[in-house]
Amino acid sequence: MPGPDSPLHLPQAPASDSQGAPLQGMTLLAVEDSRSASDMLRLMCQRSGARLRRAESLEVARSHLRCYRPDAVLVDIGLPDGDGTLLIRDLAARRDRPAVLAMSGDPDLAQAALASGATAFLAKPIGPLAAFQRQILLAVTGSTALPLPLPAEDGAPARPDPLALHDDLLHAAALLSCARDDRRTTFIAGFVEGVARMSQDGEMARIAHDARLSGVTGQEALRRILADRLAVPLGDLIAPPPPEAGQPAAAQSA
Secondary structure, eight states: OOOTTSOBOOOOOOOOSOTTOTTTTOEEEEEOOOHHHHHHHHHHHHHHTOEEEEESSHHHHHHHHHHBOOSEEEEESEETTEEHHHHHHHHHTOTTOOEEEEEESOGGGHHHHHHTTOSEEEESSOOOHHHHHHHHHHHHHSOOOOSSOOOGGGGSOOOOOHHHHHHHHHHHHHHHHHOOSHHHHHHHHHHHHHHHHHTTOHHHHHHHHHHHHHGGGGHHHHHHHHHHHHTSOGGGSSOOOOOOTTOOHHHHHO
């Protein structure tokens, strides 16, 4: 029996009758503090046959990794207790390292993540489903072959749950009310920018991006946009999907 410090593989997920589950039996650890991002990842994993565990901070992730050895670790770059590249470096130095994929709503962070030892970089919003499956397969097995072509709707980007998105915005507003320095403001603004990108909210993404660069001086604009979005009915929080090619927008929303 392995010792108390030896990582253990989690039990495999139950076998699926679907041939379209290319990640069947895999266990993924998502190091992600956003509820909406975690929910989207969980849904994609469920549809792919994989099991997902979540750690909302570096500390919790390290606790998980002392007990379990997932097939892949998906690490958000901006975490409440530090930079995700710190964990990526630690994992890259392991002799028995899992596949490590960095995640961020800021594509400019891709180079730093890969230089830290990440196998790949996933830009938020993550998806579509087939692309996500191929990225995980390539990182874990070296192959991108999917068992069967996916339905056409699986080519669309994943979309967050409105309630999870609302919870993320509420969490960001609470954190911002206590932020007193540039470092903390930069983290909160980065969190909001990632959430805004997932919900395709260009205005909020722009304001959060500016606040991430300006620090405390950008707090007021960030506070206003969060208050504005929290006042919106849940059903209107997420922009409707674009119409299909050749289909009028009015017909798409009907």
